[in-house]
Amino acid sequence: MLKAYRYHRTTVTLLAVLVLLAFAAGIASAAVLRARIAQTAQLIPGVPDKAIPLPPERAAKIKLNKQAADLVLLRQQYVMRGNIPFIRSGQQEFELMSLEQMEYTPTPAQMTAAVKLLPRYQIYQKYIMAVDPGSLVLIPNVVDHRPNQTSVKDQNNRGTCVCFASLAGLEAKYGSTTLDLSEQYANYLYMTAEGHGCKSAGLQTTNSADYLKANGVCQESVCPYQNDKYNFPAYCNNGGAPAPAMRTSAVGHDPYRIKSFEKIWRDESLTTDIGNWINNPRYLMSILASGQDIVFGTHVAGWVSPYGGIIDVTLTPGGDPVGSVGGHAMLVVGYNRTEEYFIVKNSWGTSRGHAGYVYLSFDYVRTYSKYGYIITEVEPLMMTMIRPMLQAIPRTLPTD
Amino acid sequence: MRRPFWLLLGIALLGVGILGILYAGTAQVSQRTVWIVPYDDQGTLRLQPGDVIELWTEPLALIPDNLESTFRASKTGAGVELVGEALPHKEGTMERLFFFKAFEPGAATLKVELVHADGAVRNTWTYKVEVAPPQPED
Numbered sequence: 007m008l009k010a011y012r013y014h015r016t017t018v019t020l021l022a023v024l025v026l027l028a029f030a031a032g033i034a035s036a037a038v039l040r041a042r043i044a045q046t047a048q049l050i051p052g053v054p055d056k057a058i059p060l061p062p063e064r065a066a067k068i069k070l071n072k073q074a075a076d077l078v079l080l081r082q083q084y085v086m087r088g089n090i091p092f093i094r095s096g097q098q099e100f101e102l103m104s105l106e107q108m109e110y111t112p113t114p115a116q117m118t119a120a121v122k123l124l125p126r127y128q129i130y131q132k133y134i135m136a137v138d139p140g141s142l143v144l145i146p147n148v149v150d151h152r153p154n155q156t157s158v159k160d161q162n163n164r165g166t167c168v169c170f171a172s173l174a175g176l177e178a179k180y181g182s183t184t185l186d187l188s189e190q191y192a193n194y195l196y197m198t199a200e201g202h203g204c205k206s207a208g209l210q211t212t213n214s215a216d217y218l219k220a221n222g223v224c225q226e227s228v229c230p231y232q233n234d235k236y237n238f239p240a241y242c243n244n245g246g247a248p249a250p251a252m253r254t255s256a257v258g259h260d261p262y263r264i265k266s267f268e269k270i271w272r273d274e275s276l277t278t279d280i281g282n283w284i285n286n287p288r289y290l291m292s293i294l295a296s297g298q299d300i301v302f303g304t305h306v307a308g309w310v311s312p313y314g315g316i317i318d319v320t321l322t323p324g325g326d327p328v329g330s331v332g333g334h335a336m337l338v339v340g341y342n343r344t345e346e347y348f349i350v351k352n353s354w355g356t357s358r359g360h361a362g363y364v365y366l367s368f369d370y371v372r373t374y375s376k377y378g379y380i381i382t383e384v385e386p387l388m389m390t391m392i393r394p395m396l397q398a399i400p401r402t403l404p405t406d
Numbered sequence: 407m408r409r410p411f412w413l414l415l416g417i418a419l420l421g422v423g424i425l426g427i428l429y430a431g432t433a434q435v436s437q438r439t440v441w442i443v444p445y446d447d448q449g450t451l452r453l454q455p456g457d458v459i460e461l462w463t464e465p466l467a468l469i470p471d472n473l474e475s476t477f478r479a480s481k482t483g484a485g486v487e488l489v490g491e492a493l494p495h496k497e498g499t500m501e502r503l504f505f506f507k508a509f510e511p512g513a514a515t516l517k518v519e520l521v522h523a524d525g526a527v528r529n530t531w532t533y534k535v536e537v538a539p540p541q542p543e544d
Contacts, residue, residue: 017413021419025420163469164467165469165498166498166529167498206465206467208465208498209498210494257464303497311473332500333493363461
């Protein structure tokens with residue numbers, strides 16, 4: 007054995023070094039991963055301390071939080087399902103950081119700023135003070151599409167705001183103030199696509215653009231709205247689907263659909279009004295000034311009935327925006343740049359807000375907006391009428 | 407003739423090294439089981455230490471009548487702790503997600519309440535949880 011070793015000493019030594027290097031690399035990579043998880047976990051305050059050693063300069067400013075490491079793993083599961091969870095601690099809300107976001111080592115102040123879901127009101131205040139008024143001269147002071155809208159509706163006790171917001175956008179895009187599309191049927195389409203049967207379980211606003219492109223909707227007269235969410239006898243007695251007769255009737259009258267759209271997302275890192283983002287009021291103003299409306303998903307936070315005046319960001323005693331109670335969808339139809347608010351069509355009836363519209367301050371949109379979309383083109387009605395007839399024409403001649 | 411033997415031995419050692427990398431890389435981040443629990447779940451949840459419960463509240467509609475209400479979660483007993491709360495990415499509801507983590511063997515009752523701004527409890531949901539001792543690893 008010793009003789010053989012001496013004979014192959016170089017080869018064996020080389021292999022041994024390789025094996026040692028491989029072990030060392032494995033242990034090092036695991037240590038880096040664990041350090042990143044620990045670092046991420048430290049960013050979420052509010053949970054009792056656990057012993058994770060911190061560099062002294064950071065230990066003074068950031069509370070330790072070992073349990074949150076598990077939430078990082080949870081986040082990964084959410085991301086795989088298309089969602090990013092928000093963690094709430096007291097009056098504050100935070101978005102869980104991904105490991106990728108922690109590739110660099112930010113300062114404590116940067117980390118604190120980075121993990122917050124809601125933009126810092128104070129940061130925007132600084133920006134507002136510094137903005138050059140000359141850069142906004144091409145945008146009119148006031149844009150108001152309310153005269154072009156259909157009437158304000160009432161979703162009553164159901165969580166169907168996305169249906170009302172998306173169809174309000176579709177009705178306006180068809181250029182009619184009298185067209186009345188069926189939210190009942192839209193809810194059936196959306197909930198079926200989301201796997202919720204005929205419930206009113208809510209959905210991400212931007213998904214409705216995809217569903218309205220894939221399927222048309224009918225008019226209200228064909229499939230009327232049911233105020234009580236538990237009362238679907240005419241529409242949901244067939245395993246969650248509309249009754250066959252009603253469905254056939256609706257399908258024969260559902261030519262209203264989106265042909266193309268553009269989604270607008272949020273940039274959490276935005277600290278100035280730059281870029282095509284939903285939390286950039288300047289971008290939204292440019293869209294509205296071009297004649298478009300915006301189907302809009304937002305957090306609801308600090309709203310006080312009857313929702314008159316201008317709904318602004320409410321701050322906690324600690325100086326942070328108050329937490330969200332949930333998501334709501336509406337249609338942005340105008341703005342007032344002088345008074346810094348957007349005009350937004352709601353679906354809570356005409357007795358609330360300004361005859362059914364709410365005014366959201368620019369800061370509110372910067373802070374709480376989530377995402378939205380513009381309907382850039384709708385399917386021409388003639389084409390949708392003709393298409394079924396074209397499809398019904400036999401493609402081959404019958405043989406004798 | 408001895409060279410292939412040493413070559414095979416070297417490959418085997420290299421294989422062991424690679425396995426070492428894989429083991430070291432995965433062992434540091436232990437896997438967690440996440441139980442997604444709908445609000446109307448009635449069964450007893452049986453967990454292992456380290457498991458996480460993701461408890462979804464009722465999809466309460468986001469409408470004016472409900473804006474004054476909030477969900478809150480608590481637990482009695484031992485074995486699990488409330489570690490976080492989240493909002494799902496959707497519009498139309500005031501749904502919340504509560505995260506409980508099992509830390510040690512024990513039994514607990516989780517409670518989710520829908521509370522009005524005046525403090526009145528509008529609705530309550532309870533869930534029974536049992537955390538078993540950790541299973542010995544193979």
